[in-house]
Amino acid sequence: MQARVKWVENVCFVGESSSGHALVLDGAPESGGRNLGMRPMELLLIGMGGCTSFDVVTILKKARQPITDCVAEITAERAETVPKVFTKIHVHFIVTGQGLAPAQVERAIKLSAEKYCSASLMLGKAAEITHDFEIREFEIGAAPEAA
Secondary structure (H helix, E strand, O other): OEEEEEEOOOOOOEEOOOOOEEEEEEEOOOHHHOOOEEEEEHHHHHHHHHHHHHHHHHHHHHHOOOEEEEEEEEEEEEEOOOOOOEEEEEEEEEEEEEOOOOHHHHHHHHHHHHHHOHHHHHHHHOOEEEEEEEEEEEEOOOOOOOO
């Protein structure tokens, strides 16, 4: 895996992945940025959220659970002093489907956290990571919640 980060101006950068995708990283105005993109630490949280969500959805589908939506809401606390690493991360999953088994959702989250999610396992070496979830029943004719 490779990546490239190119400086644009001030504290604005463009990150490019080896899979051909790009995104803008920038700082807040008080840091010399123009608020044109995500902060690098936000991107770490989003990467972890995407990784664990990928696992949870895949595991639930393989278990033939009737999942129609999955949202991971992530909150984090950082150290007060430099380096301002994450010290606590909490992932709240909102899983939607018709007749989802709570035990299966709990199992999928646990497997992701303890075995499959590389990002969670890596960040977990520096931060305490906790999880919880809620299940929402999918109503026929209702559109999944917008991200």
